[in-house]
Amino acid sequence: MSLTLWNSRFSVTFVRQYATIFTSGSVATSILQNKFTNSSILSFHNNDKPRQRTLYTMQSNRQGKSQMTDTTDSANIGGIGAAAAAPQHPHCDRQTMYDHQPNRQQSSRGTYDYDLVVIGGGSAGLACAKEAVQNGARVACLDYVKPTPIGTKWGVGGTCVNVGCIPKKLMHQASLLGEAVHEAAAYGWNVDDKIKPDWSKLVSSVQNHIKSVNWVTRVDLRDKKVEYINGLGSFVDRHTMVAKLKSGDRTITAQTFVIAVGGRPRYPDIPGAVEYGITSDDLFSLDHEPGKTLVVGAGYIGLECAGFLKGLGYEPTVMVRSIVLRGFDQQMAELVASSMDERGIPFLRKTVPLSVTKQDNGKLLVKYKNTETGEEGEDTYDTVLWAVGRKGLVEDLNLSNAGVTTFKDKIQVDTKEATNVANIFAVGDIIYGKPELTPVAVLAGRLLARRLYGGSNQRMDYSDVATTVFTPLEYACVGLSEEDAVKQHGADGVEVFHGYYKPTEFFIPQKSVRYCYLKAVAERTGDQRVYGLHYLGPVAGEVIQGFAAALKSGLTINTLINTVGIHPTTAEEFTRLSITKRSGLDPTPASCCS
Amino acid sequence: MVVTHNVKGFEEFSKKMEELETGNNAVHVLFSGGKDENGESWCPYCVKAEPVIHDALKKAPDNSHFVHVDVGERAYWKDLNCPFRKDPNTHLIFLPTLLRWKQPQRLDGERCSNKDLVEMMFEDED
Numbered sequence: 215m216s217l218t219l220w221n222s223r224f225s226v227t228f229v230r231q232y233a234t235i236f237t238s239g240s241v242a243t244s245i246l247q248n249k250f251t252n253s254s255i256l257s258f259h260n261n262d263k264p265r266q267r268t269l270y271t272m273q274s275n276r277q278g279k280s281q282m283t284d285t286t287d288s289a290n291i292g293g294i295g296a297a298a299a300a301p302q303h304p305h306c307d308r309q310t311m312y313d314h315q316p317n318r319q320q321s322s323r324g325t326y327d328y329d330l331v332v333i334g335g336g337s338a339g340l341a342c343a344k345e346a347v348q349n350g351a352r353v354a355c356l357d358y359v360k361p362t363p364i365g366t367k368w369g370v371g372g373t374c375v376n377v378g379c380i381p382k383k384l385m386h387q388a389s390l391l392g393e394a395v396h397e398a399a400a401y402g403w404n405v406d407d408k409i410k411p412d413w414s415k416l417v418s419s420v421q422n423h424i425k426s427v428n429w430v431t432r433v434d435l436r437d438k439k440v441e442y443i444n445g446l447g448s449f450v451d452r453h454t455m456v457a458k459l460k461s462g463d464r465t466i467t468a469q470t471f472v473i474a475v476g477g478r479p480r481y482p483d484i485p486g487a488v489e490y491g492i493t494s495d496d497l498f499s500l501d502h503e504p505g506k507t508l509v510v511g512a513g514y515i516g517l518e519c520a521g522f523l524k525g526l527g528y529e530p531t532v533m534v535r536s537i538v539l540r541g542f543d544q545q546m547a548e549l550v551a552s553s554m555d556e557r558g559i560p561f562l563r564k565t566v567p568l569s570v571t572k573q574d575n576g577k578l579l580v581k582y583k584n585t586e587t588g589e590e591g592e593d594t595y596d597t598v599l600w601a602v603g604r605k606g607l608v609e610d611l612n613l614s615n616a617g618v619t620t621f622k623d624k625i626q627v628d629t630k631e632a633t634n635v636a637n638i639f640a641v642g643d644i645i646y647g648k649p650e651l652t653p654v655a656v657l658a659g660r661l662l663a664r665r666l667y668g669g670s671n672q673r674m675d676y677s678d679v680a681t682t683v684f685t686p687l688e689y690a691c692v693g694l695s696e697e698d699a700v701k702q703h704g705a706d707g708v709e710v711f712h713g714y715y716k717p718t719e720f721f722i723p724q725k726s727v728r729y730c731y732l733k734a735v736a737e738r739t740g741d742q743r744v745y746g747l748h749y750l751g752p753v754a755g756e757v758i759q760g761f762a763a764a765l766k767s768g769l770t771i772n773t774l775i776n777t778v779g780i781h782p783t784t785a786e787e788f789t790r791l792s793i794t795k796r797s798g799l800d801p802t803p804a805s806c807c808s
Numbered sequence: 809m810v811v812t813h814n815v816k817g818f819e820e821f822s823k824k825m826e827e828l829e830t831g832n833n834a835v836h837v838l839f840s841g842g843k844d845e846n847g848e849s850w851c852p853y854c855v856k857a858e859p860v861i862h863d864a865l866k867k868a869p870d871n872s873h874f875v876h877v878d879v880g881e882r883a884y885w886k887d888l889n890c891p892f893r894k895d896p897n898t899h900l901i902f903l904p905t906l907l908r909w910k911q912p913q914r915l916d917g918e919r920c921s922n923k924d925l926v927e928m929m930f931e932d933e934d
Contacts, residue, residue, distance in 0.1 A: 369934060426912040428934065433915070436928055 328354050330666070331455060331468035333447045333611070336372020337652040338642025339474035340431065342659030343440045349667035354466065355435065356457055358446040360478075360610075363488050366496045369428035370435075370442065373476055373643070374652040376424055381498035382518055384420045386684045389525025393686070397723035411526045413503040421499055449616040452635050470666060473618075473625060473633070473640040474659065475611065477604040477650070482510070486570030490578050491598040494519060504528050505596030508580055510567055512538040514683045516601030517550065521685040524559050531593075533562045533582065535602075539683065543695035545733075546748050553687040553729035553750070565591075570598055606644045621646050629673050631662050639666075649679050680762035682755035687729055690754035692762040693746030699735045708745070709738040711771065711791035714802045717752060718782040730784070731801075734774065734791050742771035747788065757785040810868045816842075816878040818891040824875060825897075825909065834872040835909040836930065838920075839892065839900055842880045850882045854904040857920035861906060864923060868930035879903060908932075 328351075332343040335357030343355040359376075361367040368376035388411065398405050435442045445457035445464065455471070457464045479493035494515050497504070505528055509520040512534040520530040532554070538561075539547035555561060568581040568590070577594040584591070606623040613620055618633045624646035631639045641662055642655035657674060664670035680692035699708045712733035720727050735746040747761050761769070771791075779786025793799045815824045828835050838861055841851030849855050865874055879885050879892055885903060892900045897909075902916040906929060913932055919925050 422912070425934075426914070429912040429914070429932075432932070432934075433919070433925055433928070436925055437919070437922070 326453060326467040326469045328352050328441075328466065328468040330354075330470045330472065330663075331356065331447075331466055332472045332474055333455070334372065334474035334476055334642070334644075335370045335431075335435075335442065336474060336476050336642060336655070337374050338476075338655035338659040339372070339472065340435070340659075341656040342472050342474060342641060342663045344434070344438050345660045345663035346667050347438050347440050349663060351663075351667045353439075354441040354443055354468075356443045356445055356447045356455075358444060358458075360446075362493065362495045363481075364492060364496055366499055368499075369425070369431075370444075371424075371428055371431050375427050375431070377495045377498060379652055380427070381420050381424065382494075382522075383684060384423065385416070385498065385522045385526070386518065388416055389522040389686065392525055392527070397725070400723040413526070414501070416526075417499060417501070446610055448610055448612040449618075450612075452616040452637060469637060471616075471638045472659070472662065473611065473638065473644055474642045474655070475607040476643040477606050477623075479515075479600060480603045480605050481600055482567060482602055484567055484569055486572075486578075487567075487600065490570045490572055491600050493600050497599060500597075503596075504599075506594075507531070507597040507599055508533060508567075508578075508593070508595045509599045509601055511535075511601035511603070512551070512561070513601060513603065514539060514542075516599075517554065518684050519599055519601060520559055521554060524554075524557060525686055531560045531562060531595075533565050533567065535566050535585070536564070542683070542689075543691060543697065543746070543748055545696060546689055546691065546731075546750060549729050549731055549750055550683065550685050550687070550689050553726075554685060556726060556728065557686055567598075604643070604650070606646075608644070630665065631658060631674070648676050649681070651679060651681055654679055678762070678766050680758050682758065684755075687750060688752065688754035689748075689750045690758035691746065691748045692758055693744065693765050694735055695746060695748075696733070696735050699745045703737070703745070707738050709736050709742065709771075710734070710795040711736065711793065712795055712801050713787065713791055713793055715751070715784065715787040715790075716803060717784050719752075732787055732791070733795075734771065734788065736771050744769040744771060744774065749784075749788070751784050753784075757788075760785075761788060809870060810865050811871070811873045812865075813873060813875045814878070815875060817880060818895075821875075821877050821892075828873050828875070829909060831873075834869060834911075835875060836868060836872065836906065837875045837877060837909055838904060838906045839877045839879050839898070840904040841882065841885065842878045851903050853917055853921065856918075857904045857906070857926075860921045860923050861926055864926040864930055867927045875909075 330343070330346050330351050330353045332339045332346075332353065332355045335343075335355050339355055339357070343353045346353045357370045357372075359367050359369075372378075374380060392409065392411060395405055395409050396407065399407065432442065443457055443459070443464070443466075445459040447455045447457045447466070449455055449471075450465070452471075453467050453469070455466045455468070457466055479495055481487045481491065481493070491510075492500070497519060504523060507520075507523055507528055507530045509516045509523075509530050510533045512532055516532060517539065520532045523530040537544065537547070538551045551561060562582065564586045565582050565584050568583055571579045573579050573594065577596060578598050579592060579594050580598060581590065581592045583589070606620075606625070608620050608623055608625065613625075616638060617635050618625065618638055625633055625640040625644055626646045627633055627640050631641050631645070633640055639662055641658045643650040648654065654674075654676065658676075661670070661672055661674050664672065678693050680690065682688055682690040694702070696708070696710055710733055712731070714727070714731050716727045717730060719725075720730075730751045732747075732749045732751070734744055735748070737743045737745065744765055747758065747765060749757050751757070764773075775789060775791065777789045779789040793801050813824055813828075815821050825835070825837075838857075840854035840858065841849045843849045849858075868874065879890075879900075884890060885892070892898050898905075898907075904920045905914065905916040906920050906926065907914040908929070913929050915922075915925055915929055
């Protein structure tokens with residue numbers, strides 16, 4: 215009985231995980247067989263057999279390798295996939311990852327300076343460069359940061375480490391701690407209720423942390439023998455690049471290039487935008503308190519910045535052109551906005567900025583217009599923060615010299631991250647139409663290097679990637695939004711289980727539970743497979759991460775509600791989802807707690 | 809020329825740092841295990857690192873300082889309340905540790921005997 219259950223669950227998992235990665239059914243079958251082979255060998259570990267397994271893997275690597283180097287036509291994906299040997303799940307087999315012999319591209323030796331040049335030392339580029347070296351390639355990694363209009367610049371590591379996830383999460387934490395101090399009084403701590411943040415102390419703590427990460431990154435590159443070149447690269451032809459260094463120009467040739475240059479914030483095309491506005495590139499190292507701030511843009515970056523600025527005691531206002539959190543589930547997005555509004559962050563809806571001018575008193579006068587009523591308005595601010603989107607950094611690359619075509623300001627790639635030019639690939643935020651997230655970039659970069667130099671043919675699976683918006687009340691999700699589920703499966707094919715909940719810790723300090731809400735978007739009939747999970751509440755990222763693995767493994771509503779919760783937590787609310795939207799029943803909990 | 813200083817114990821170390829940090833030149837500090845009467849350290853990685861670091865010192869900028877700190881005996885270091893562990897500026901976890909005073913550059917353990925990394929540390933301009 216249990217075996218049957220395991221089998222059926224396994225096959226669901228299997229189809230879900232690999233259908234998008236491998237285009238060929240025959241490859242899928244051989245992986246399945248390999249998985250069994252692998253596990254049966256693993257059970258012999260005590261009998262001194264692992265060596266044999268390593269040898270076997272090396273052989274299959276070589277096979278895969280010869281298939282790949284013979285093929286230069288990046289469009290011929292199905293062919294490669296079908297013919298190559300199946301991979302041995304390198305992500306859970308460190309032996310395979312690091313112990314096999316270098317698998318160099320023999321043809322390139324002597325002709326080019328490097329086997330691989332990675333352009334961009336961010337999450338994608340560093341992961342790709344390091345993995346390529348581990349697999350025997352000779353690699354250089356270029357990184358260069360153009361200063362912002364107000365002169366902010368930073369070190370190696372890319373957006374996430376320097377001006378993205380890391381400083382954002384630290385400032386979010388600073389803001390949550392302030393909130394916690396206020397709650398502490400209700401829990402019996404004698405605290406001075408006039409606590410004040412010290413912006414310059416916060417900035418210097420955050421920047422010190424970033425600088426040590428920059429240092430550790432440089433050490434890691436040196437240790438792993440990736441040549442780090444602090445220069446701005448542009449193509450001369452498809453195998454040649456000129457890097458502008460402090461010391462002058464340097465010409466670099468390579469068999470293969472990986473473009474991982476990422477993106478930077480956009481500025482709106484209005485008077486005063488560049489002169490007086492700043493972006494998230496500047497905020498985390500700003501040398502003065504931001505004060506009363508206009509945040510223009512209601513994507514996740516705008517909302518997160520407004521959220522922590524409010525928590526730190528500044529007065530942010532969010533200006534929204536059309537919708538909040540485009541691309542996210544819109545019911546959840548509106549709840550996020552309402553939860554921020556409840557905390558005293560005003561939203562200027564359907565409004566676009568017209569101009570920014572600096573007044574004699576140093577304040578910034580922003581004129582704006584309501585796009586629906588045409589009504590114009592103005593207000594003064596200490597800081598104007600543009601969070602109106604990000605653009606890919608294709609401009610300086612001279613891609614036309616290499617023949618690489620761009621799409622808008624991004625690069626389109628196939629399922630193997632190949633551009634239209636056979637020896638040039640792209641990963642990370644620069645590629646078109648994929649989630650702009652560090653863990654996506656890291657895994658895609660690593661898998662690309664393994665395919666190029668490690669004989670692997672495993673592809674990046676960009677579906678069902680979990681993510682979190684670190685607003686004061688956090689929002690995390692994985693899988694489909696309700697709208698997308700309805701679009702794909704029809705309104706009659708989708709069941710939404712939802713509920714409001716009351717975190718135990720919220721009662722004593724009497725925190726608002728009005729927006730603590732979660733839902734599971736699922737298949738309406740049959741197994742009721744879960745298409746998407748959405749959670750608004752404390753520590754959302756920590757709550758959703760594990761459920762993301764469950765969803766990728768083919769989670770069903772039945773499994774979810776038969777999972778015993780951990781009490782008292784907020785994550786357990788997912789196991790208590792019983793009310794469907796279709797039933798029309800009240801999703802608010804009747805009493806305080808079980 | 810790099811100016812070399814040798815200090816022993818936390819008090820001497822603190823006093824020396826107070827004196828040196830008023831200047832504008834980089835200060836590199838090596839923390840290693842104390843030596844017995846034969847000049848042998850109880851800490852094997854410190855023994856391994858010392859010649860590599862002293863050799864690489866020629867790469868350090870002119871007029872920069874190098875402070876060799878004898879942390880003390882093994883039992884003193886192994887105490888989790890050892891002041892070298894507790895001080896927010898040193899916050900030592902491993903011996904040896906080589907760092908640039910009040911800057912992000914830091915190497916510890918086996919990495920202190922990696923010539924390439926030690927040279928990088930002394931030459932680093934960021």
